[in-house]
Amino acid sequence: MTPPRLPLSRQPLRQLQDRIATGLITAGGIGVLMAILAIGVFLLWETLPLLALGDTLAVSRLAPLAWGTLKAAIAAMLFATPIALGAAIYSALFMSARLRSRIKPTLELMEAIPGVVVGFIAGLVLAPWIEQHLASALLLIVWLPFSAILAGALWHIAASRLRPRLPHTWAGLWLIPWLACMVVVALWLAPVIEQQWLGGDLRRFLDLHYGMDYVTRNTLIVGVAMGFAIIPSIYSLADDALADVPPALMEGAQALGASRWQALWKVALPTAGPGIFSAVMIGAGRAVGETMIVLMASSNTALFSASPFEGLRSFSAAIAIELPEASPGGLTYHLLILAALVLFIFTFLVNTLAEVVRHRLRRRYHRLGVRQ
Amino acid sequence: MKRRSPHTIREATWLRDGLWPWLCAACVALSLLMLAALLTLLVTRGLSHFWPATLEEVTLGSGDIIIGQSVREAPLPQNAGLERLYFTGNREITGANWRWVSVDDITQQSTPNDLIRLERTPWGDFIGRLIAVESEGQQLTGQEAWDHVKNALTMPPSQRANSELLLATADGQTLRQPVSGISHFQAPNAMSWGQKTYVWGQNVWRFLSQGPRAANTGGGVWPAIFGTVLMVILMSVMVTPFGVLAAIYLNEIAHQNRLTRLVRIGVRNLAGVPSIVYGVFGLGVFVYGIGGSIDTWFFSDELPSPTFGTGGLLWASLTLALLTLPVVIVATEEGLARIPDAQREGAVALGATRLEMLTRVVLPMATPAMLTGVILAVARAAGEVAPLMLVGVAKLAPQVPLDGEFPYLHLERKFMHLGYHLFDTAFHGEDVQAAIPLVYATALLLVLIVLALNLTAIFLRHHLRRQRGNEC
Incomplete structure (x- = not known):
C-alpha cells in the first residue's frame, strides 16, 4: 500500500514557507550575534577620541581605579579561593553522595542572592560590627581553621562507639553547630586578648604602632562580602572538575597503598588542575566586574594604598557613580567608557581562557575514560 | 583471626588521612553557616519590623520622662556600661525621632496600656497618650474616643469628619492632630497576641500594596x-x-x-x-x-x-x-x-x-x-x-x-x-x-x-x- 500523498499543489507552498522561515531564522540568529558583537565595537569606537588626547591623562585618572579594582579582586580571591576549593575537595571526594546531592544545589543557590542585598548587609551591618569588633574578626580568621583541626583531633581520639554516630562523610553538616559554638567562644575570647596584649583597643594599637588608618567601609569588608558572592561559582566548577576525575585513577592510587588524602594530592588534583584553574579564573572575572557590592561596601575613595583597612574605588563603581552625570562626548564620558572597555576585554579574555582550558580537560577525561 | 567490618576499615583509611580533610569539611560548614546567617538575619529583621512593638515609658535620673520603642543597645564609647536607643517619634516637638539613653541612668521603666502610636502624614510618627477627641463641638473621652477614631480611619482621608485628636506627649505637652492626617492608629501595649498577629499581617500587606511615604522611611514598596x-x-x-x-x-x-x-x-x-x-x-x-x-x-x-x-x-x-x-x-x-x-x-x-x-x-x-x-x-x-x-x-x-x-x-x-x-x-x-x-x-x-x-x-x-x- 502506498502512503497517502499530499496534493501536489501544496508542495511548492511548503517549500516556500520552509525557505522563508530558514531565511528568517538565519537573519534573526545572525542579527542577535551581531548585536552581541556590537558591544565590543561600540566600546572601542567611543574610546577612539582618547587617542587624540595623548595617553598621560587617561593613565593618571584611571590608575587609582585600576589599583582599587585589583585590590578588591585580590581581597575577595584571598577569602573565597581557600574556602571554595576546600569545600569542593570535600564535597567531591569525601562527602556522602546523598548529602552532596543536597548541599551542592544549596551552595549554588548562594550565587543567586542579588549583589545589592550582599552589599547592603556588608555595608550597613558587617562594616559597623567589624569596626567595633576588629580584634574578634581577625581572631576568627585564625580561630576557625584551628577549631576545624581541633574537631578532627577530637574525632580521632573519640571512642570508636561515638564515631559511627558522627560519620565523617556527613562532617560538612554536623560541623556547622560546632563552628557556630567556636565563633561564640572566639567572640568571648577576643576582648580578653585585646585587653591583655594589645592595650585594650586594636584599632588604636594599629594606629600607634603601624600608622594604619581604619575606615569603616574598607578593603577587608569588600573582600569578605565579594568573597561570599564568588564562593559558589568557584566551588561549583571546581567540584565538577574533581568529581569527574575517573574513579579508576583514585582507586588505583589507593590500591597501591596511598591514603585518600595522598591520592587526592598526587592524583586527583594534578588531573583536575586545569578545571580548578578555570574555576578560579571565572571567580576572578566575577570579582573584577562586580559593581553593587564594591559600591556599597567600600567607601569609594580612589586611593593608592595597600592597607586592608582603607577604602578603595573600582572601575565598576566609578562607572556606576560618575557615568550618569557625565555629559555625553565629554572627557569623563570617554574615560569611563575606556574603563568599561578594560573590564570587558579582561573578563572576556579570562573567561575564554577558562573555557578553552575546560574544553581540553573534558577531552583528557574522555581519553582516560576510553582507556579504562 | 579477628575480622574487621567494612566500616572499621573505612574508618581506618579516614584516620590515615590525617587532619586535612577536616579543614575541607569545615569549608563546607563555614559556607553553609554564612548562608544560613545571612538568610536568618534577613528573615528575622525583615519580618519583625511589622510586629507591633511594645512602647516603654522610661523615667531618667534627671527627672525626664520619655516614651518610645527600644531599638537596640550599644556599649558606651568611653566608660563601661550600655546605652539604649529609643525611637520616640514626635519630630515636630523634640526635633529628632531618636534618643540615646544610658541604661544606668534609667530609674523607672514601665509599659502602660494607654500608650498609643500614630502614623501621620506631615510629621511622621507620634508616640504618646490620647486625651480626647473633639468632634463637632463635643469632646469624647475614654472608649468613645477610641471608637470614634477607629470609625474615622475606616474611611479615606478626604471623607473623614472634621474632628481633631487631643494628644499628650511624654513630658505633658498637648497637641492637636486632625483625623484626616492619620494613616494608622494603634495601642500596641493593650493588644493581645491574636490582635498583634492580625496587625502584623495588615502591616505586611500595607508594605506590599502601598507606595513609600516620608522619604522612604515608611509605607510600602x-x-x-x-x-x-x-x-x-x-x-x-x-x-x-x-x-x-x-x-x-x-x-x-x-x-x-x-x-x-x-x-x-x-x-x-x-x-x-x-x-x-x-x-x-x-x-x-x-x-x-x-x-x-x-x-x-x-x-x-x-x-x-x-x-x-x-x-x-x-x-x-x-x-x-x-x-x-x-x-x-x-x-x-x-x-x-x-x-x-x-x-x-x-x-x-x-x-x-x-x-x-x-x-x-x-x-x-x-x-x-x-x-x-x-x-x-x-x-x-x-x-x-x-x-x-x-x-x-x-x-x-x-x-x-x-x-x-x-x-x-x-x-x-x-x-x-x-x-x-x-x-x-x-x-x-x-x-x-x-x-x-x-x-x-x-x-x-x-x-x-x-x-x-x-x-x-x-x-x-x-x-x-x-x-x-x-x-x-
Whole structure:
C-alpha cells in the first residue's frame, strides 16, 4: 500500500514557507550575534577620541581605579579561593553522595542572592560590627581553621562507639553547630586578648604602632562580602572538575597503598588542575566586574594604598557613580567608557581562557575514560 | 583471626588521612553557616519590623520622662556600661525621632496600656497618650474616643469628619492632630497576641500594596514591585524570541564548523561579562544614540527636554534583555542538543520540511529547556541593579509607567525597582536609622523572589532530565 500523498499543489507552498522561515531564522540568529558583537565595537569606537588626547591623562585618572579594582579582586580571591576549593575537595571526594546531592544545589543557590542585598548587609551591618569588633574578626580568621583541626583531633581520639554516630562523610553538616559554638567562644575570647596584649583597643594599637588608618567601609569588608558572592561559582566548577576525575585513577592510587588524602594530592588534583584553574579564573572575572557590592561596601575613595583597612574605588563603581552625570562626548564620558572597555576585554579574555582550558580537560577525561 | 567490618576499615583509611580533610569539611560548614546567617538575619529583621512593638515609658535620673520603642543597645564609647536607643517619634516637638539613653541612668521603666502610636502624614510618627477627641463641638473621652477614631480611619482621608485628636506627649505637652492626617492608629501595649498577629499581617500587606511615604522611611514598596515586574515582563518578551532564534540558528541551521564553535564560546563568555558593561552599552547606544535620534525625529517640539533621550523603561528592559540573552541561548541550546538526532531524521524521512520538523518535533521537545532559560534570565534580571542605574531607574517615580492614559504603556517613563530602591534607601536616605527595618524587608522580598524563580528553574530542569532519562 502506498502512503497517502499530499496534493501536489501544496508542495511548492511548503517549500516556500520552509525557505522563508530558514531565511528568517538565519537573519534573526545572525542579527542577535551581531548585536552581541556590537558591544565590543561600540566600546572601542567611543574610546577612539582618547587617542587624540595623548595617553598621560587617561593613565593618571584611571590608575587609582585600576589599583582599587585589583585590590578588591585580590581581597575577595584571598577569602573565597581557600574556602571554595576546600569545600569542593570535600564535597567531591569525601562527602556522602546523598548529602552532596543536597548541599551542592544549596551552595549554588548562594550565587543567586542579588549583589545589592550582599552589599547592603556588608555595608550597613558587617562594616559597623567589624569596626567595633576588629580584634574578634581577625581572631576568627585564625580561630576557625584551628577549631576545624581541633574537631578532627577530637574525632580521632573519640571512642570508636561515638564515631559511627558522627560519620565523617556527613562532617560538612554536623560541623556547622560546632563552628557556630567556636565563633561564640572566639567572640568571648577576643576582648580578653585585646585587653591583655594589645592595650585594650586594636584599632588604636594599629594606629600607634603601624600608622594604619581604619575606615569603616574598607578593603577587608569588600573582600569578605565579594568573597561570599564568588564562593559558589568557584566551588561549583571546581567540584565538577574533581568529581569527574575517573574513579579508576583514585582507586588505583589507593590500591597501591596511598591514603585518600595522598591520592587526592598526587592524583586527583594534578588531573583536575586545569578545571580548578578555570574555576578560579571565572571567580576572578566575577570579582573584577562586580559593581553593587564594591559600591556599597567600600567607601569609594580612589586611593593608592595597600592597607586592608582603607577604602578603595573600582572601575565598576566609578562607572556606576560618575557615568550618569557625565555629559555625553565629554572627557569623563570617554574615560569611563575606556574603563568599561578594560573590564570587558579582561573578563572576556579570562573567561575564554577558562573555557578553552575546560574544553581540553573534558577531552583528557574522555581519553582516560576510553582507556579504562 | 579477628575480622574487621567494612566500616572499621573505612574508618581506618579516614584516620590515615590525617587532619586535612577536616579543614575541607569545615569549608563546607563555614559556607553553609554564612548562608544560613545571612538568610536568618534577613528573615528575622525583615519580618519583625511589622510586629507591633511594645512602647516603654522610661523615667531618667534627671527627672525626664520619655516614651518610645527600644531599638537596640550599644556599649558606651568611653566608660563601661550600655546605652539604649529609643525611637520616640514626635519630630515636630523634640526635633529628632531618636534618643540615646544610658541604661544606668534609667530609674523607672514601665509599659502602660494607654500608650498609643500614630502614623501621620506631615510629621511622621507620634508616640504618646490620647486625651480626647473633639468632634463637632463635643469632646469624647475614654472608649468613645477610641471608637470614634477607629470609625474615622475606616474611611479615606478626604471623607473623614472634621474632628481633631487631643494628644499628650511624654513630658505633658498637648497637641492637636486632625483625623484626616492619620494613616494608622494603634495601642500596641493593650493588644493581645491574636490582635498583634492580625496587625502584623495588615502591616505586611500595607508594605506590599502601598507606595513609600516620608522619604522612604515608611509605607510600602508597591511601585517598586510593579516597576520590577513590568520591566522583567517586557524584558522576557524581548529576550525569549531572539534568544530562541539565535539558539536554533546556532544548533540547527548553521554549519558546525570552527566559526560556530568560536561563536558559541563567545556567547557563553558574554554571560561572564560584568553587568555594568551592558549598562554602559545601553546608555551609549540605546539612550544617547537611538533615543537621541528618536527625539530629534519625532519629539523635536519638546527638545531640549528629552523624551526617549534619557533613561526609561524601554531602554532598561532592552539592556537587560541583552544582558540575559546569553543565559537564554545557552539553556535553549543545551535543550536542543539533548534531543536525539533520530527524532529529526525520523521527521525528515517522513517527508517533513525543516520548518515542520522544527515546529512540530524539535521545539515542543525543547520547550522545558527554553522555559528554564527564560526563568533563569528573569531571576538574573530581577536582582540586577548596576546597569539600571545608568539606563532609567528612579529614586521615586511620580507616575507609574502603566496607566489609563493613551497609550497606556509609557515606555519612556522612569520606573522604580526593588533593588535600586533598597540601595537608595539604605545609602542616600535622610534618616537611615528609621529606614533600615524597611530596607531589611525589601531585601528579604527581593531574595525571596529571586530564590523562588531559581528554585522553579531547578525543579523544571530536574523534571526535564528525569523525563528525558525515561525516554532514552
